[in-house]
Amino acid sequence: MDSVEPVSAEVVQQVAEYFSVLSEPMRLRILNFLREGEKCVQELVEATQTSQANVSKHLKVMLQAGILSRRTEGTSAYYSVADELIFDLCGLVCDRLACRIEAQAQHFRNFSLASRS
Amino acid sequence: MDSVEPVSAEVVQQVAEYFSVLSEPMRLRILNFLREGEKCVQELVEATQTSQANVSKHLKVMLQAGILSRRTEGTSAYYSVADELIFDLCGLVCDRLACRIEAQAQHFRNFSLASRS
DNA sequence: GTTATCCATAGCGATACAGTCATCAAATCT
DNA sequence: AGATTTGATGACTGTATCGCTATGGATAAC
Numbered sequence: 001m002d003s004v005e006p007v008s009a010e011v012v013q014q015v016a017e018y019f020s021v022l023s024e025p026m027r028l029r030i031l032n033f034l035r036e037g038e039k040c041v042q043e044l045v046e047a048t049q050t051s052q053a054n055v056s057k058h059l060k061v062m063l064q065a066g067i068l069s070r071r072t073e074g075t076s077a078y079y080s081v082a083d084e085l086i087f088d089l090c091g092l093v094c095d096r097l098a099c100r101i102e103a104q105a106q107h108f109r110n111f112s113l114a115s116r117s
Numbered sequence: 118m119d120s121v122e123p124v125s126a127e128v129v130q131q132v133a134e135y136f137s138v139l140s141e142p143m144r145l146r147i148l149n150f151l152r153e154g155e156k157c158v159q160e161l162v163e164a165t166q167t168s169q170a171n172v173s174k175h176l177k178v179m180l181q182a183g184i185l186s187r188r189t190e191g192t193s194a195y196y197s198v199a200d201e202l203i204f205d206l207c208g209l210v211c212d213r214l215a216c217r218i219e220a221q222a223q224h225f226r227n228f229s230l231a232s233r234s
Numbered sequence: 235g236t237t238a239t240c241c242a243t244a245g246c247g248a249t250a251c252a253g254t255c256a257t258c259a260a261a262t263c264t
Numbered sequence: 265a266g267a268t269t270t271g272a273t274g275a276c277t278g279t280a281t282c283g284c285t286a287t288g289g290a291t292a293a294c
Contacts, residue, residue, distance in 0.1 A: 007149055009142070011211065016142045018210050023137035024252080025129045032124055041271055054253055056272055066217060075261045075270040085213050089206060093135050094128065096202050100183060141282080158241060171283055173242055192240045192291045238293070249282080256275085263268075 021065045022086060027058050031086060038080040138182045144175050148203060155197040
């Protein structure tokens with residue numbers, strides 16, 4: 001068992017698409033606002049400072065990816081996070097990025113030509 | 118503590134870029150081959166059935182993202198995974214996708230018009 | 235020196251997607 | 265009914281990038 005099993009093209013495709021949804025800053029910003037709980041489109045427009053059409057498009061992408069859920073009330077549409085996994089993923093990535101920066105800082109510290117005992 | 122802290126634009130950007138690296142099927146395929154260990158470019162070309170130029174480009178993207186490390190020996194360039202986090206991330210996403218499909222199957226099963234005690 | 239091999243990179247065409255503007259549909263209010 | 269608000273969608277533009285072909289550069293083999 002020293003060889004890695006080949007992964008089907010479809011699985012690779014789906015995983016790539018999942019990551020693709022998270023690869024847009026505006027979508028991550030929207031998701032971050034949705035951590036506070038359910039929000040309607042207008043609230044997200046005000047929070048993100050972009051056009052309403054743009055917010056709607058991004059919400060649609062995440063909805064179809066199964067990351068968000070949608071509920072309507074009157075003329076308003078309320079969105080909430082349906083897949084909490086995304087927060088775990090973002091947390092892991094943020095931790096890793098932080099570790100890299102800390103390691104980078106350490107490289108600077110290690111360059112002390114005068115060795116302090 | 119009922120409000121989510123705003124995340125800086127730069128952090129969001131970096132996280133998005135990290136996910137962006139993982140959002141290409143060809144890169145995921147290459148990473149999957151690299152699970153077996155260090156590989157040179159030529160080996161990856163044969164494994165992925167694409168052009169050598171294409172493989173080199175993808176390797177460069179992942180190298181600059183800090184996901185791979187590079188070592189040269191003669192005329193060959195050997196790449197290996199420098200950030201094992203990607204496998205955790207892929208694993209989490211795969212699990213989630215599998216769960217969804219299982220849930221979908223369950224929806225079909227639940228549609229038994231005749232309730233079997 | 236010449237040739238062959240391995241890898242990186244520039245140029246190119248095609249495709250995909252973010253963002254904007256304009257419009258439309260549906261529900262609410264006057 | 266008319267006006268307003270809310271959200272979704274189509275058309276369009278600019279940008280990014282995937283994959284290909286061709287080329288260059290560096291090392292190894294003849």
